[in-house]
Structure formats: structure tokens, C-alpha cells
Amino acid sequence: MNQLITPYGGSLKDLYDQDASGRAEAEALTLRSWTLNHRQLCDVELLLCGGFSPLEGFMLQKDYLRVLTEMRLADGTLWPIPVTLDVNEIFAEKVHEGERIALRTTEGMLVAVMEVAEHWRPDKIRESEAVFGTIDRAHPGVSYLHERVGNIYLGGRLIGVFEPIHFDFKALRFTPRQLREEFARRGWSRIVAFQTRNPMHRAHVELTLRAAQQVEANLLLHPVVGMTKPGDVDHYTRVRCYQHALRRLPIQTSMLSLLPLAMRMSGPREALWHAIIRRNYGCTHFIVGRDHASPGKDSKGCEFYGPYDAHSLLLKYRDELGIEIVPFQTLVYVEERAEYVPDTEVDEKETVKSISGTELRRRLRCGLDIPEWFTYPEIKDELCRTHPPRYKQGFTVFFTGLSGAGKSVLANALVVKLMETGGRPVTLLDGDVVRIHLSSELGYSKEHRDLNVRRIGFVASEITKNGGIAVCASIAPYAATRRYVREIIETYGGFVEVYVSTALSICEARDRKELYVKARAGLINGVTGIDDPYEIPVDPEMIVDAAELSPEQAIQQLLLKLESMGLVGHIS
Incomplete structure (x- = not known):
């Protein structure tokens, strides 16, 4: 570890030690490896280069707990945010205190070696309340903590081996x-x-x-x-x-x-x-x-x-x-002055204009104008270049509901209607078909069902990003997973969640797979709606009861919804 003292901001620690790094690189071939996700890689990069000075690695539990309660490390140094390495329970069971592990990128590149000093199970409710001041999962930090962060934290020093590679800028x-x-x-x-x-x-x-x-x-x-x-x-x-x-x-x-x-x-x-x-x-x-x-x-x-x-x-x-x-x-x-001024200096008779970040993102999604008083022409052009009008953007329609609700029938019918109209490529991602081609190794545990839906979401996001239309049909029983899929898709285009709300009794009557029959007989476990919950969507874009509407009626309603959202039907 090196320490640099300059007039700019005081002492700075970085965790790259050339001698130790050389040994660590050779040693890493024999070590257990953990693949860093995006957030963890960002944290490791700033730990190694000194951006997180005075931290010398991921926090120990004593530091973590004092950060929650007092915004200080165990030695009293001011520090407001926990920086810990979260892992799943399976990995944690294999790692012992005092062991070294290799930290790698998703491409397998070695970034650092971590000396694991301890691991513990955090109280995520307590962490949410302390760090975010809320347990409301509408907060992106809270939802990330509870839905994507592993249940075990590791703490220990880092030895930097190779700096993360960036090819951009x-x-x-x-x-x-x-x-x-x-x-x-x-x-x-x-x-x-x-x-x-x-x-x-x-x-x-x-x-x-x-x-x-x-x-x-x-x-x-x-x-x-x-x-x-x-x-x-x-x-x-x-x-x-x-x-x-x-x-x-x-x-x-x-x-x-x-x-x-x-x-x-x-x-x-x-x-x-x-x-x-x-x-x-x-x-x-x-x-x-x-x-x-x-x-x-x-x-x-x-x-x-x-x-x-x-x-x-x-x-x-x-x-x-x-x-x-x-x-x-x-x-x-202020329109009358044709200039920007602090809001505390505005006369009540003057005309004030402002656009929030949320409003800007809405305008970009919907292809609405961005006024000249708000931004410069070259920045407006840049934003419009990467955010075309909504009728030219890709989007995903995501059908969710119980097995037998009618999702696949509606999804297939919608694909036909969209292809009949033309203009953009349309891809059907049916849950059963995806299991054959992308998820054949998965079972039906909660973890595997989540993974299957995430895979569907990833493929749909790539289709959406490239201007196509993805039509997905999956039970997708868990709200957190559906929210994750929405988040990764809305980064690139539209997302339309359609809850097919057909009653369980009707789904059981249609039970061509005999899932419900076997579940009622105790022959299989984990069937959604019987012994595993289906979390009903709180605010979907559309609700369809396939027992009350014919497929033609339901699809016509959905097409009208897509038109009202500006996703289809535009004549240039």
C-alpha cells in the first residue's frame, strides 16, 4: 500500500503495491474467486485507487455498525456510507476467516486479492433505516439492498493487482x-x-x-x-x-x-x-x-x-x-429577465420556468420538445440523437399471470398484429420456449424461476435497446423480479406490464399441463397459486381478464393502450 501526501486534500492511500501485487497475481491462480457485479467493481476501483481513503478494503463489522449509527468508522473517522462486499450464502459457507479470495470482473480478469477477516449477516431493515431513512422500496437504494444484495457481508483488506480496464473516454x-x-x-x-x-x-x-x-x-x-x-x-x-x-x-x-x-x-x-x-x-x-x-x-x-x-x-x-x-x-x-436567477430572488409577479430531471427524462421518452431556454442546441441534439421519438423507440410488452391465465395466447396474438402492421422487428419470448432454449438447466426453485425471468428480461432489454419490440409471456410471480426487469428495459425504451388476472379456478379448469392437479395431490411442490405465492402487480399498465374477454377483444384494448402511450400507430 502506498500513501501520498500533497497540498490537495491531505493524505491519500492507494492499495496497489507492486511487490505484493506480483505475488498476489501468482497466488490468485490457487484461490477461490468471486465475480464482482457492477456496483462491487465500482467500489473496488475506488478502494484501490484511494477514492475511498482512508478505507483499506471492505469494512469490518465494527466499522459497518458504527457507520450505521454515527456515520463514523470504528476509529472515529467521519464516513457515512457502508462499503461492504456482499456475497450469497453458498459462497460464504465455503470461505473461512483468514482466507484470501480473488476478486474478478465478469470477464474473469483479476482485479484484487481480498484477505477475508470476517463475515456476517446484516440486518437489512436496520441498514435501510439508517442509510436511507426509509424502508420504502420505491427508493432505488432500498430496493437494491433488499432485492439484489447478498445476505452475507465479507470484510477485509484488499491488495490491488490490476486496475479495472475502461475502453471509453x-x-x-x-x-x-x-x-x-x-x-x-x-x-x-x-x-x-x-x-x-x-x-x-x-x-x-x-x-x-x-x-x-x-x-x-x-x-x-x-x-x-x-x-x-x-x-x-x-x-x-x-x-x-x-x-x-x-x-x-x-x-x-x-x-x-x-x-x-x-x-x-x-x-x-x-x-x-x-x-x-x-x-x-x-x-x-x-x-x-x-x-x-x-x-x-x-x-x-x-x-x-x-x-x-x-x-x-x-x-x-x-x-x-x-x-x-x-x-x-x-x-x-425568469422569462421577463431572460436569465437564470436563484429561486429566492424571484418576484412573485415574474414568470418562472424550470424542468426537473424527471420531467426531462419524460420528455425524452415521449419525444417531446426541449426548449432552448433550458439547454444548449448541441446538448439537445445529443439527447435527441440517443432518444428518438417514442414511436421509433423499442419497447417490451410483458404479460404476467398464473399458469393457464392465457398469457401465451395473448402474446402470440399481439405478435401477429404487430407484425401485420410492420415497421419494427418483433420477437416473442414465451416462458416455456425460453426454458427450452436458454434455461434448460434450470429447475423450479424460487432462485431458478427468478433467474429464468431475469434472462427473459435481459434478452428483452437488448431487443428494446436496438429498436425492436419484445413480447414476453411468463408467470413471473415475484414483484421484485418484475421490477428489476422493468428497470433494465426502461433504460432503453418503453415497458408495458400486462397483468392477465384470470381467476385461479379458471386456470385450474384449463390445466393442460396438469400442474395444479399434481400440486393438489401433493405430487409436486412450489406451484404458483397453490403452495407458492403470486404477487399481484400493484400498478400495471393494463389488466386483462382472459375469461371475460376474447383474445381479439383483449388485443384490441392493448393496441389502443400502446397507441395512447405513443408506442405504435404514428403516421409520419
């Missing part, structure tokens, strides 16, 4: 050490960082200019390009927008660098975390705006966090952060 990917060296090369001593997970628009440019002038500092645009909120604009598009925005800023006093962070969307705690990370990257100041790292509204339509809760928390800890906070009010466009 390589000239913009500075490690903390490299960025500090770049600041020194440019002669910068005061650096204010700006955090965003959205494309930059006129208000962002105006805000950053004002902040840099206010504190007389050079400006670092430091956007997150790791994991953000599901449904956000993809990072490739965002980076191109940042590059356009950078050309609107003073060339000698501004620069752009990318941060491979996996956001948790935890509002005030996350803002504190972001400030610490920017200190590690050598910044002296950090801009905190309204609703920093907020995921939006809960399941009751209320905001998860107050608009300026992050300001209050950061100012509370400003004396030990090691970086100055630059709080900023929301900037809004």
Missing part, C-alpha cells in the same frame, strides 16, 4: 493521484468540484460559473459514470453532453474528469460521502445544490428528503471534512 478517467498531479501541473491550488448524474444544461453551467467565481477557484466537472438511478440517461450520452457544456466554460480554468462511483441515492448521507471523495481527489471546495443525490418521491408521492437537508448535514460536519462546502440555491429561468 480514457483521456477523462483520472485517478485521485493523477488528478492531483494534473492540478499541480496546471498550477491550480483552489479547485471547486461539481457533482451531477444528469446531463448538464444551462442552469448547471450558470451555477458552476457562479460558484467558481464566488470562491475564486478553478472548476472541476466531476460527474458520476458508475451506477446511478435506474432510468437515468446512459453515461455515454451524458459524457458527450458534459463535453459540450465544458466548451461553454472558461477554457483555462475548467476541466472534466469522470468518477466511477456506484451511487446509493441516499440524499444527505450521500452528499457527505461525495464531499469526502472529492477531497480525496484533491479538491478544496465542493458544490452542493438542491436535492443532492435524492431519488425523488416515495410510494406515497412525498419527497424522500428535504430540498436542503444535504446543506444542513454538510455544514454540521464542515470542520472535519477537509473540504469547503459551497451551498447553492436552485436556479430558475
Whole structure:
């Protein structure tokens, strides 16, 4: 492990030791391996390069517990977010404390060796309440924790072996050490960082200019390009927008660098975390705006966090952060003045205009106009290039319901109607057919049924991303898995969930597979609707009772729904 001390942000640890790395690489051939998911890989990268200084690996339980209760590590150092390696129970049973494991990418590349010091089973309810302030699964961080994070946490030191490889925007990917060296090369001593997970628009440019002038500092645009909120604009598009925005800023006093962070969307705690990370990257100041790292509204339509809760928390800890906070009010466009001003300075008689990130994403999905007062022409063109009008986007129709409900009949009928219309390729992903061709090795345990639905969702997302139409028919009994499929598909296009609500008694009467008969007789277990639950969709785009409507009637209603959503029926 190396430690660098510079005027930029104090000491910096990185976990790459050339001698130890060489030994670790040779040793890794004999070690048990864990394949890192996207979030874990982001965490490992920032641990190894020093972005998460002073952490030297994944947290031990004593650090984790104190972070939950006091936002501090066991030694008292300020740190607001747990950074742990979650694994499944099967893997955890094989790993012993004191053992070393190899951490690899999905392609099998060795990134680090971990010295496992301990493992434990976390209380996820407690973690949700502490980190996110809620257990509402409408919060993306809470849903990720409960539905995708493994049940066992590992803690222990890391030895860096190879830096994760990025093929995109390589000239913009500075490690903390490299960025500090770049600041020194440019002669910068005061650096204010700006955090965003959205494309930059006129208000962002105006805000950053004002902040840099206010504190007389050079400006670092430091956007997150790791994991953000599901449904956000993809990072490739965002980076191109940042590059356009950078050309609107003073060339000698501004620069752009990318941060491979996996956001948790935890509002005030996350803002504190972001400030610490920017200190590690050598910044002296950090801009905190309204609703920093907020995921939006809960399941009751209320905001998860107050608009300026992050300001209050950061100012509370400003004396030990090691970086100055630059709080900023929301900037809004005033029509009469033709300029952006803080919302606190607007006269009640003036006309105020603003577009939220959520509204922008809606406009992009629906192919609606983005006004010139909101963004620059080149950024608008960039966004429209990657977000065509809705009638040109790919989409997925996902039929879900009990076995025998009529999903396959409706899915086949819809495919025929869409192919009859033409214009886009249409693919049918029927659950039974997918099991034959993609999931033949799977059984019918909860884990295997989830995996089968996730595979269907992945294929559908690829079809949607490339402008096609995917029509899926699967029981998909669990709400969490259906939500996961929706999230990965809505990143690229439309998602229409159709709940085929045919009653269980009618499904049993149609029981051509004899699943229900065998389940009632006790010959098989885990049949959805009998001894395994079907979680009814809460807010599907459409509900169809195939016992009350003929397939022709149901498909006509669905086609009207697709037309009303702007997905089909447009005449250019």
C-alpha cells in the first residue's frame, strides 16, 4: 500500500503495491474467486485507487455498525456510507476467516486479492433505516439492498493487482493521484468540484460559473459514470453532453474528469460521502445544490428528503471534512429577465420556468420538445440523437399471470398484429420456449424461476435497446423480479406490464399441463397459486381478464393502450 501526501486534500492511500501485487497475481491462480457485479467493481476501483481513503478494503463489522449509527468508522473517522462486499450464502459457507479470495470482473480478469477477516449477516431493515431513512422500496437504494444484495457481508483488506480496464473516454478517467498531479501541473491550488448524474444544461453551467467565481477557484466537472438511478440517461450520452457544456466554460480554468462511483441515492448521507471523495481527489471546495443525490418521491408521492437537508448535514460536519462546502440555491429561468436567477430572488409577479430531471427524462421518452431556454442546441441534439421519438423507440410488452391465465395466447396474438402492421422487428419470448432454449438447466426453485425471468428480461432489454419490440409471456410471480426487469428495459425504451388476472379456478379448469392437479395431490411442490405465492402487480399498465374477454377483444384494448402511450400507430 502506498500513501501520498500533497497540498490537495491531505493524505491519500492507494492499495496497489507492486511487490505484493506480483505475488498476489501468482497466488490468485490457487484461490477461490468471486465475480464482482457492477456496483462491487465500482467500489473496488475506488478502494484501490484511494477514492475511498482512508478505507483499506471492505469494512469490518465494527466499522459497518458504527457507520450505521454515527456515520463514523470504528476509529472515529467521519464516513457515512457502508462499503461492504456482499456475497450469497453458498459462497460464504465455503470461505473461512483468514482466507484470501480473488476478486474478478465478469470477464474473469483479476482485479484484487481480498484477505477475508470476517463475515456476517446484516440486518437489512436496520441498514435501510439508517442509510436511507426509509424502508420504502420505491427508493432505488432500498430496493437494491433488499432485492439484489447478498445476505452475507465479507470484510477485509484488499491488495490491488490490476486496475479495472475502461475502453471509453480514457483521456477523462483520472485517478485521485493523477488528478492531483494534473492540478499541480496546471498550477491550480483552489479547485471547486461539481457533482451531477444528469446531463448538464444551462442552469448547471450558470451555477458552476457562479460558484467558481464566488470562491475564486478553478472548476472541476466531476460527474458520476458508475451506477446511478435506474432510468437515468446512459453515461455515454451524458459524457458527450458534459463535453459540450465544458466548451461553454472558461477554457483555462475548467476541466472534466469522470468518477466511477456506484451511487446509493441516499440524499444527505450521500452528499457527505461525495464531499469526502472529492477531497480525496484533491479538491478544496465542493458544490452542493438542491436535492443532492435524492431519488425523488416515495410510494406515497412525498419527497424522500428535504430540498436542503444535504446543506444542513454538510455544514454540521464542515470542520472535519477537509473540504469547503459551497451551498447553492436552485436556479430558475425568469422569462421577463431572460436569465437564470436563484429561486429566492424571484418576484412573485415574474414568470418562472424550470424542468426537473424527471420531467426531462419524460420528455425524452415521449419525444417531446426541449426548449432552448433550458439547454444548449448541441446538448439537445445529443439527447435527441440517443432518444428518438417514442414511436421509433423499442419497447417490451410483458404479460404476467398464473399458469393457464392465457398469457401465451395473448402474446402470440399481439405478435401477429404487430407484425401485420410492420415497421419494427418483433420477437416473442414465451416462458416455456425460453426454458427450452436458454434455461434448460434450470429447475423450479424460487432462485431458478427468478433467474429464468431475469434472462427473459435481459434478452428483452437488448431487443428494446436496438429498436425492436419484445413480447414476453411468463408467470413471473415475484414483484421484485418484475421490477428489476422493468428497470433494465426502461433504460432503453418503453415497458408495458400486462397483468392477465384470470381467476385461479379458471386456470385450474384449463390445466393442460396438469400442474395444479399434481400440486393438489401433493405430487409436486412450489406451484404458483397453490403452495407458492403470486404477487399481484400493484400498478400495471393494463389488466386483462382472459375469461371475460376474447383474445381479439383483449388485443384490441392493448393496441389502443400502446397507441395512447405513443408506442405504435404514428403516421409520419
